[in-house]
Amino acid sequence: MERRFDIALFGATGFTGALTAEYLVANAPPGAKLALAGRSPQKLEALAARLGDPAVGLVVADVSDPESIRALAQSTRVAISTVGPFLTHGEPLVAACAAAGTDYLDISGESEFVDLMYLRYHEQARESGARLVHSCGYESIPFDLGALFTVSQLAAGEPVALAGFGQSNGSISGGTLRSAVNALARFQEAGRVSRQRRAIERHAPDGVIAEGRTVRSAQARPHRESLVGGWVVPAPLIDARHVLRSARLDSAYGPEFTYAHYVVTRRLGRTIALYAGLPVLLTLAQFGPTRRLVLTYRRAGEGPSAERRARSRFKVTFIADHGSPRRRRRLVTSVSGGDPGYDETAKMLAESAFALAFDDDLPARGGGQLTPALALGHPLIRRLQRAGIRFEVLSDEV
Numbered sequence: 001m002e003r004r005f006d007i008a009l010f011g012a013t014g015f016t017g018a019l020t021a022e023y024l025v026a027n028a029p030p031g032a033k034l035a036l037a038g039r040s041p042q043k044l045e046a047l048a049a050r051l052g053d054p055a056v057g058l059v060v061a062d063v064s065d066p067e068s069i070r071a072l073a074q075s076t077r078v079a080i081s082t083v084g085p086f087l088t089h090g091e092p093l094v095a096a097c098a099a100a101g102t103d104y105l106d107i108s109g110e111s112e113f114v115d116l117m118y119l120r121y122h123e124q125a126r127e128s129g130a131r132l133v134h135s136c137g138y139e140s141i142p143f144d145l146g147a148l149f150t151v152s153q154l155a156a157g158e159p160v161a162l163a164g165f166g167q168s169n170g171s172i173s174g175g176t177l178r179s180a181v182n183a184l185a186r187f188q189e190a191g192r193v194s195r196q197r198r199a200i201e202r203h204a205p206d207g208v209i210a211e212g213r214t215v216r217s218a219q220a221r222p223h224r225e226s227l228v229g230g231w232v233v234p235a236p237l238i239d240a241r242h243v244l245r246s247a248r249l250d251s252a253y254g255p256e257f258t259y260a261h262y263v264v265t266r267r268l269g270r271t272i273a274l275y276a277g278l279p280v281l282l283t284l285a286q287f288g289p290t291r292r293l294v295l296t297y298r299r300a301g302e303g304p305s306a307e308r309r310a311r312s313r314f315k316v317t318f319i320a321d322h323g324s325p326r327r328r329r330r331l332v333t334s335v336s337g338g339d340p341g342y343d344e345t346a347k348m349l350a351e352s353a354f355a356l357a358f359d360d361d362l363p364a365r366g367g368g369q370l371t372p373a374l375a376l377g378h379p380l381i382r383r384l385q386r387a388g389i390r391f392e393v394l395s396d397e398v
Helices: 015-027 041-051 066-075 091-100 111-128 141-151 174-185 187-201 238-249 268-285 288-295 306-310 343-358 377-386
Strands: 005-010 034-038 057-060 076-081 103-106 131-133 160-168 214-217 223-225 230-234 256-264 314-324 327-337 368-370 390-397
Touching: 005 015, 005 057, 005 066, 005 343, 015 034, 015 041, 015 343, 034 041, 041 057, 057 066, 066 076, 066 091, 076 091, 076 343, 091 103, 091 111, 091 131, 103 343, 111 131, 111 187, 111 238, 111 368, 131 343, 141 160, 141 238, 141 256, 141 314, 141 327, 141 377, 141 390, 160 238, 214 238, 238 256, 343 377, 377 390
Parallel strands: 005 034, 005 076, 034 057, 076 103, 103 131, 131 368, 160 256, 214 256
Antiparallel strands: 160 314, 223 230, 230 256, 314 327, 327 390
């Protein structure tokens, strides 16, 4: 496509957006045409001055002004959105990109938003060629790409039972807090939308699993897992859904694939507190006054300091049991890096955009809503490895 920009970042002046803008400007290939987009021209100009790149474009766009969002989508080959909560602010740009044939990326971990975007724009994006790729930050790059990395180490044609264990010591921003609380407040609506998607997707031409293959979620329970050094708790997060969709549509995951998703808590007391605290938080999120009280923990646009982020790390460990009962192979891999929610999320998101804009060896798939693994695959793994995120084989035993 002949467009004014290669990559345009919408929400550039927000907390995560500004970190992504810094990474884009510092790491873009020579000649790349970048744009920063947002609703405040003054904030955009201040950000551009801080970044010190006179060539970066500035685009004023606001979700309340549909024409400005359409113009943004039509001006760029790849559009990035960091404007959350996505259920509140995200749809206009998705719609504009699906119509314009523009590739789209975001960092949403909101399952209701992702499902709604599939229901409303997947078919239009297939026709226009737009690749709509959600969850290109800590949710869900390490999990979706880590699962792909793991199964690629295994022999083809045999069953795979995979479990992913996520752990980090990162903090959260005001935007992340709002997305999480809004999701809890709407868990019933999210369930309804998820059922609608499943009913449509199981009959869609690009959603039917190949005959003879099975892909399913594994039964998971809290337990102590010595290979990750602590207690683990099942986590019904969007990461698992992306892994399972990638596996359904890619035969490289084997003829029989199961996946279980966990959060590592390390101590039994924290595991108990997590189970006890979730119903309380769910209840608080249902009512306006208590929901607003929870949101006072961190204001919108506010996030952890550079010093706090420098102390943060993440690690996702995968345990794959592979092969027949008589000859079982256990492979342990990991994906790890620095601050998960912000520094590394900005890196993952920006490198995903570079891949869409400039890489010629991406998986050969058309438009529509795609997972990170289906859209970006091994080329993105290589990009992230060069950028300092580690994909490693820890042990391999038969």
